[in-house]
Amino acid sequence: MLKTILLINLFILSTKIISQPFGIGDQLPATKFNSLINYDQQEINLHKINKKLIILDFWGTGCRVCIEAFPTLDTLQKQFAEDVQFIGVNTESKDSITRFLAKHKKIHLPAFPFITGDSILQEFFPHASVPHHVWLNNNGKVLSITTGHNTNHDSIADYLKGDKIKLPVKSEILDYDYTKPVIVENDGRWLPYAEYYSYIFKGLPNIKGLAGLTDSNHLVRQSSIEQLIITAFEENGKYNFRSKGTRLLNVASARRYVIPQDRDSLQDWRKEHLYLYELKVPPSKSHYLYATMQQDLLRFFQIEAKIIYKKISCLELDKIPASLKDAKTVESDEVYNYNLTGARFGEILNQSFYRKNLPPVLVSPNIKEVNAKIRISAIEYKTFSLTEIISDLNKSGYTLNEVKKLMPVLLIKEPAR
Known part of the structure; x- marks a missing residue:
């Protein structure tokens, strides 16, 4: 019974370790890898590498930047051979990578081991792009998680002489939903970063209160095409185009443009001809707000509008x-x-x-x-x-x-x- 409980606890601990990404300062568990190429041993244990610095280079055969960096990484490995061990990491199988190298004979692997068919390190250090570099000390402690171009002669030399690592941390969004527009992805989490946007909705239920300017650089209006155009050209009170005789509508059918007086047909009209327009510009561009609205509306509705005098x-x-x-x-x-x-x-x-x-x-x-x-x-x-x-x-x-x-x-x- 004690043995069973011990096994279950070990399984839970192992699952927890693998399922939670590691960050800077975390300690990796002792982990062995035996699907290797470009290495004369049967397996490699990250905790038994007798070097001051271990650098994991996550790469892929479809990554041109990764492959173009091979000569530079090879040079760095040779320059710091006594103190640094580079290790390539790839999720593709050994056979797949071997076939790739056989087909592309001009590609030469750097003189260090490559882990193939990896899944463990991918879970330890999830990422959305490669090259992806992880620096470890010889005890498996995570020192840095950064992009490939930050691994260079100066950054390695600085660490080896005792300087504190100051490499930029590579930060990526791993849960991005590519099926959604950016502005609504993950409940609109990117909206606070939006400097400029505009969009038009058609046929939404009537939303009370969306009558115009909400701030000097933000405008929301839901109405007919005619009223949207009027809002754009009135420029918040600069002109009056709502009174009798102040506008001319020269179109084939006014129904598309004007709210009907017949209330019985209003519901059907709204489905076809009620539009919501929203625009936000940077505060420094507030003076362009209405000019931008004019351009958006005329382009989208494919109509012309201008101010004349009579x-x-x-x-x-x-x-x-x-x-x-x-x-x-x-x-x-x-x-x-x-x-x-x-x-x-x-x-x-x-x-x-x-x-x-x-x-x-x-x-x-x-x-x-x-x-x-x-x-x-x-x-x-x-x-x-x-x-x-x-x-x-x-x-x-x-x-x-x-x-x-x-x-x-x-x-x-x-x-x-």
Whole structure:
């Protein structure tokens, strides 16, 4: 019974040793290898090599860099023959490597032993690429895990004279899922490293809150093609292409571009024509955010868009003479008192007006500040009529005059076929 328990414990210990990769400072167990080439002994034991430094050179017959390094490794082995032992390590079988060397007669192995058909050292030191070098002392302690080019005359000489090893540690991703896009691989672990990316999704369920700029260098928008193009060319308030007359859509079928008014068909429309666009650029490139968005959208949707100037109907906010001001206050349960700059007040009017397909609002240059009571909310859409708003403004000493102005207009069109 004691013997059985002892055997089981040894098996568990052995499995644990092999299954866990070794790192710098770890001690290798005594391990023998007997599938060898280029060696005059039947086996090799890493713990019985009487040298100050053992360097394992993991390589493969398909690795051109590994094979090109053979002459250099051969020279190093001869230069440090008394203190250093190189050992080649390959997972391929002895027969396979022998056939390879017979076929490629110009390839000459360095003058040191080669372990073939290896699986143990591969588990001790897992890696994704070769050449892969592991430095050990004569007691099997791991001194360094590095790339092949770091093993050279100077690094070996420095170690032998007692200097501390300062070789870069070779770091590789061994669990990478090559079937996934980088941005979502392993639950998006690489996303914090992304400097720049953009992508477009089609037909996603409607996600509330994805309305535009989330940071100066990051933008997410889910909408129709027309609204995405508008977002790109408005450049976060630089232009207004949402009000009546500020855009021209010259396309064969508007259904592809515009959200339908018929709510019964909205669900089917979303599956075919609702897009989500996301863009992130480095903070230092924030000023290119909208230009990049424009290029992405026009290229992907294969359409053309540009800003032109033409005279269109506008509503100009202006003061009215004090003698014409209506002394009555606005009578409504939903009145909002505004004391803002003229420019900001104009933005609020435009945000509400474009939803009702009204012309753009301009603010007269002689208005610096506005103090008015109107039935428009700055934070949520409220039902109103233009007549009501003009009446409200009159009571506060302002009016909206219809004028013709030369204005920027966004032209969206399909290229000629």
